[in-house]
Amino acid sequence: MKTKRIIPCLDVKEGRVVKGVNFEGLTDVASPIDLAKLYSESGADELCFYDITASTEGRLVFLDLLEQVAECINIPLTVGGGISSLDDFDSVLSCGADKVSINSGVIKDPELIGNAAKKFGSQRIVFAVDVKRVDGVYHIFTGSGRVDTGIDAIEWIKRGEAEGAGELVLNSIDTDGVKGGFDLPMLKAVSEAISIPIVASGGAGSIDDFITLFKRLPDIDAGLAASVFHFGIVKIEELKRALQENGIPVVI
Secondary structure, eight states: OOOEEEEEEEEEEEEEEEEEEEEEEEEEOOOOHHHHHHHHHHHHHHHEEEETTTTTTTTOHHHHHHHHHHHHSSSSEEEESSSSSSHHHHHHHHHSSEEEHHHHHHHOOOTHHHHHHHHHHHGGGGEEEEEEEEEEEEEEEEEEEEEEEEEEEHHHHHHHHHHHHHHHEETTTTTTTSSSSOOHHHHHHTTOHHHSSSSESSSSOSSHHHHHHHHHOOOOOOOESHHHHTTTTOOOHHHHHHHHHTTTTOOO
């Protein structure tokens, strides 16, 4: 089994970290700078920074805030929010991001992944998708989980891999913020369709949820979570020790 990564996620709105349930009912949590420092010092393997309203507001992630976050951590940083052009990639990478996450920008420009992979390398391209079941079929959603594109998620993800994405963040809207465990059926279906690393997102509520994720689906590369870390329900140091005790390799 490959070494598993634990990745906290900062969902940022108007300069503050927020969290909701099923992408709704957002509440204020904390300063992204304070949380970024905490997670960097607590043993997180990477950090995700998502400006969750950038795309709907037709703008790029706030670069000044991004720079401040990048300067205060010493772990890899993935950044997303309003990425719709190669110039946006340049801007975000020059502000300290190690990888760039693209989501709705690919729907507007299906060639964006391919063009970005050629210029920056696949290892910097993270394909993020927000997926929800609609009549038993996995659909791609946009607009912070409000807009059903009607696109078949499995086929869309396979296309992203073929275009050159180096990693996939699969966020289940059905389990987001519910704290009832990761969406194992969805993750299994996607892992059987692609070969690039998969980051599981949405649903973590306890240490046991991470253990179950990696035990049941050993091909999943990382677990991403937000509220369980933000509110101290799960502490990263304790989580990694528990994973290690259960035979799941992690970096301590």
